[in-house]
Amino acid sequence: MRGLLRGRLGTAAGFALGTVLLLGVAPAVLPVFSLGLLGKFLCFAIVAVGIGLAWGRGGMLTLGQGVFFGLGAYVMAMHMKLADASLFGGSGVPDFMSLYGSGEVPGWWEPFRSPAVTLLAVVLIPGLVALVLGLAIFKRRVKGAYFAILSQALAAAFAVFLIGQQATTGGSNGLSGFRSFFGFDLKDPNNKVMLYLIAAVVLLLSIALARQLMHSRFGELLVAVRDQEERVRFLGYDPATIKTVTYVVAAVLAGIAGALFVPLVGIISPADVGVIPSIAFLIGVAIGGRATLLGPVLGAVGVAAAQSALSSTFPSFWVYFQGLLFVLVIGFMPGGLASLPALLGRRRRLRTAASTPAVPATRVRTPLAAPPEPEQNATMPEEARR
Amino acid sequence: MTMPTLLPDGEPRAGGLRHGRPKYLEVRDLSVSFDGFLAVDNVNLDVIQGDLRFLIGPNGAGKTTVIDAITGLVPATGSVNHTGTEILGRKVHQVARLGVGRTFQTASVFENLSVLQNLDIAAGAGRGPLRLLRRRKTVDAAVEEALEIIGLEGAAGKKAGILAHGQKQWLEIGMLLVQNSDVLLLDEPIAGMSQDERAETGELLRRIAASRITLVIEHDMDFVREFATSVTVLAAGKVLSEGSVAQVQADKKVQDVYLGSSEVEATDA
Amino acid sequence: MELLIGQMFAGLSLGSVLLLAALGLSLTFGQMGVINMAHGEFMMAGAYTAFVVQQVISDAGVSLLVSVPAGFLVGGVLGLVLEAVLLRRMYHRPLDTLLVTFGVALILQQAARDIFGAPSVDVRAPGWLQGNIEVLGAPIPLTRLFILALSLLCLAGLVLLLRATPLGRRIRAVVLNRDLAETSGVSTRRSDQLTFFIGSGLAGVAGVAVTLIGSTSPYLGTNYIVDAFLVVVAGGIGQIKGAVIAAFALGVLQSVFEYSTTASVGKVLILIVIVVFLQLRPQGIFSLKTRSLA
Ligand SMILES: Nc1ncnc2c1ncn2[C@@H]1O[C@H](COP(=O)(O)OP(=O)(O)OP(=O)(O)O)[C@@H](O)[C@H]1O
Ligand SMILES: [Mg+2]
Numbered sequence: 012m013r014g015l016l017r018g019r020l021g022t023a024a025g026f027a028l029g030t031v032l033l034l035g036v037a038p039a040v041l042p043v044f045s046l047g048l049l050g051k052f053l054c055f056a057i058v059a060v061g062i063g064l065a066w067g068r069g070g071m072l073t074l075g076q077g078v079f080f081g082l083g084a085y086v087m088a089m090h091m092k093l094a095d096a097s098l099f100g101g102s103g104v105p106d107f108m109s110l111y112g113s114g115e116v117p118g119w120w121e122p123f124r125s126p127a128v129t130l131l132a133v134v135l136i137p138g139l140v141a142l143v144l145g146l147a148i149f150k151r152r153v154k155g156a157y158f159a160i161l162s163q164a165l166a167a168a169f170a171v172f173l174i175g176q177q178a179t180t181g182g183s184n185g186l187s188g189f190r191s192f193f194g195f196d197l198k199d200p201n202n203k204v205m206l207y208l209i210a211a212v213v214l215l216l217s218i219a220l221a222r223q224l225m226h227s228r229f230g231e232l233l234v235a236v237r238d239q240e241e242r243v244r245f246l247g248y249d250p251a252t253i254k255t256v257t258y259v260v261a262a263v264l265a266g267i268a269g270a271l272f273v274p275l276v277g278i279i280s281p282a283d284v285g286v287i288p289s290i291a292f293l294i295g296v297a298i299g300g301r302a303t304l305l306g307p308v309l310g311a312v313g314v315a316a317a318q319s320a321l322s323s324t325f326p327s328f329w330v331y332f333q334g335l336l337f338v339l340v341i342g343f344m345p346g347g348l349a350s351l352p353a354l355l356g357r358r359r360r361l362r363t364a365a366s367t368p369a370v371p372a373t374r375v376r377t378p379l380a381a382p383p384e385p386e387q388n389a390t391m392p393e394e395a396r397r
Numbered sequence: 398m399t400m401p402t403l404l405p406d407g408e409p410r411a412g413g414l415r416h417g418r419p420k421y422l423e424v425r426d427l428s429v430s431f432d433g434f435l436a437v438d439n440v441n442l443d444v445i446q447g448d449l450r451f452l453i454g455p456n457g458a459g460k461t462t463v464i465d466a467i468t469g470l471v472p473a474t475g476s477v478n479h480t481g482t483e484i485l486g487r488k489v490h491q492v493a494r495l496g497v498g499r500t501f502q503t504a505s506v507f508e509n510l511s512v513l514q515n516l517d518i519a520a521g522a523g524r525g526p527l528r529l530l531r532r533r534k535t536v537d538a539a540v541e542e543a544l545e546i547i548g549l550e551g552a553a554g555k556k557a558g559i560l561a562h563g564q565k566q567w568l569e570i571g572m573l574l575v576q577n578s579d580v581l582l583l584d585e586p587i588a589g590m591s592q593d594e595r596a597e598t599g600e601l602l603r604r605i606a607a608s609r610i611t612l613v614i615e616h617d618m619d620f621v622r623e624f625a626t627s628v629t630v631l632a633a634g635k636v637l638s639e640g641s642v643a644q645v646q647a648d649k650k651v652q653d654v655y656l657g658s659s660e661v662e663a664t665d666a
Numbered sequence: 667m668e669l670l671i672g673q674m675f676a677g678l679s680l681g682s683v684l685l686l687a688a689l690g691l692s693l694t695f696g697q698m699g700v701i702n703m704a705h706g707e708f709m710m711a712g713a714y715t716a717f718v719v720q721q722v723i724s725d726a727g728v729s730l731l732v733s734v735p736a737g738f739l740v741g742g743v744l745g746l747v748l749e750a751v752l753l754r755r756m757y758h759r760p761l762d763t764l765l766v767t768f769g770v771a772l773i774l775q776q777a778a779r780d781i782f783g784a785p786s787v788d789v790r791a792p793g794w795l796q797g798n799i800e801v802l803g804a805p806i807p808l809t810r811l812f813i814l815a816l817s818l819l820c821l822a823g824l825v826l827l828l829r830a831t832p833l834g835r836r837i838r839a840v841v842l843n844r845d846l847a848e849t850s851g852v853s854t855r856r857s858d859q860l861t862f863f864i865g866s867g868l869a870g871v872a873g874v875a876v877t878l879i880g881s882t883s884p885y886l887g888t889n890y891i892v893d894a895f896l897v898v899v900a901g902g903i904g905q906i907k908g909a910v911i912a913a914f915a916l917g918v919l920q921s922v923f924e925y926s927t928t929a930s931v932g933k934v935l936i937l938i939v940i941v942v943f944l945q946l947r948p949q950g951i952f953s954l955k956t957r958s959l960a
Contacts, residue, residue, distance in 0.1 A: 072761045151948040160895045167892045168933040175930020229529045231514045235507045242505050247493035247522030330776040337769025
């Protein structure tokens, strides 16, 4: 297996295998309901791919991905609400607005009647927000810890903001009760399968994108920035640009995932985008191996599956378990499961080709402490090696 | 197309190149103040292409701070002119792009990346976005040559983090070379090296300096005597003396700051 | 006018709570590079301590006076345990401490839900804190004044400890240069533990304080932790003076924004103000100067 995973052929084979599993086997063997559930997990996996890039490779602790997820989701939800209202209600006014609000569609909803604008906005709005925030923070060399805290504060503010706008965003109930997706009836099982397939294809594409970024010179540079941002500056690069680009990519992936989440799950509410869901995105990434390509994907799917299996039957247990995961994985196995082989003492052979950067030392140099000594971290993954 | 080389032939000499229009670094009235403490005090300094200038002085004299100021790391007043271009007041990465490279007192390489990747990144500041987003398929000629010069061909795939201390410093010099800077500022490049390594590094510095503007901070007077073509002495933030090694050593003021007359000699030990 | 003064005082008392919460965060971040997300749950623990104490001592006044030191102790001990079990091995990975302590926060929250139930509980304020006092014609609740006084008292105690005692000198030495302090014979272990104890204890006191202005639920910490972190960011890590200014500024700004717009828009505005402020001072109001490449 290890040998297979190496080299271009291995990569192609891996992709082929993933494609067959996701697009062929899963739809063939799973009932529609489970397929919908899997589709939801895949949305989280798409977010995780972005987090793996930004956090695992770039060292940026993105605690606010729920915001971008939510932006994509709400854009899509607004469009679907408007489309439903014209298709089924005739009035063109979404149901909840007549219930809670003035019964008039606010001006800023109007652009999302257009499918084209909606699709563009799903990508552009999260991208632009990330761009502005990224430039503001990274250009001014605000500390890594500050970035983490600010992105968390953004998630908190976003959720509070949504809750406060009952009449226009559905408040804490969020938006739900969708009946159609770009003209397709959401009750039709065939269309549900189609939604799943779209999510699977998007996931495969985002993995391909992440792989290209990680293995390109950009990816090497990103690791250099993660480990020694200041040193990179003296080589003539502006680390802010590299970080901002990565952050925007992660945000766009989260936005697209949010947009797919809405038709698959049928609801988006502030509970899906706030501080806690935003951090929760990270744990799967950490378990799988934050600096690897596939680790975040597998980890996110695994955690989401565990959550949906356990959290409704044993809600209290699930929270303890989730808390423990954070403590144990981040505290004692920062490289995630991908580092297990190395942790178990298997020595990896040194290869002449580019080797994969080890688990990031996600350290911020506080100006108060002397520079930390280099960390001896577990080493990394197979799939990312050539 | 003939291959440009990182080390054209030639020897450095005091005063720099005698032909053509040599490049230069002209530092005028450079001052750095830390909350009122003048760490660098009206420093004037000229280094010409082809000269191997050493910057010496007691601990805390402000040597590192001079380099920090030139490279944009700390705010400073005055002027630093690189062959017609003012570089003071620019951002660190902009100064680097104008051809000013430096190393650090404590070797700082990217420990999680391979030696090859370290050099490749150093060589690549000029790459456009499209080249950046592609995978590295070939090794730049300059990187290849640098690997050979610093004697790390065999270790190209090794993580920089596991290199020996001296090797890391060589890697830094290699990065400086492929960075294609015409101004090289090296902060104690031989600290912690063995005698043999020092000699080798010294030879390397001479070959490098023959075609570049080179300023090396160093404490080891033996080393300075052997390899410097000219020397500037800094003490308490001020330039105390400048000239050949012999001239500087004979300077009464220099002997005084080095605590008594023979202290310059004594630092050899 | 009266309304404005009323809002000002609401802001000041919010600021006092934020200050009590932020002081500990700022100290532990500055000294050990630990970003403690469980700090909010230490507040919650303080609040529930007040609740429990009141079950035992029914006189609201006495129970409040007992609750303050008890809350300090409970918060402090929780902090000590967290430091000893988890964080001491993670000082060089600040961002990871954030995530680990988030896990701890989840666990503590769930524990509170399991012990005290999800619905919120109330702590009675003593009779002598009920009612208002007139300030420039505006009625100011006595509870708010009490909170303000309590936080100023804690602040004074902390400053005194840091400035005037050998213990405090050692802590400051470690903050400035951990390695040097260690080689000079300062036991960094001891001062780390002490800092953690005091910082977490202050969070416990903050928890007791908020029982006077609201009810106590397992989510109490979540409501304050993000704002407390923003205070640390704006004030500068490890900077007590900065934390004081930032806490009161944020508290007042928040209640002014909420008053002039809505609570939900207010939060967004606060965040924008902070991001803009960081454009001017990326390190916060105050910052320590060192030479490290950062
Ligand atoms: N960021 C800073 N803040 C305050 N003072 C500083 C800072 N950087 C340097 N200094 C002070 O400036 C003076 C010059 O320091 P510098 O490091 O330039 O000396 P140096 O000549 O390189 O010494 P050495 O030979 O020991 O490396 C010293 O007194 C130092 O303490
Ligand atoms: Mg120095």
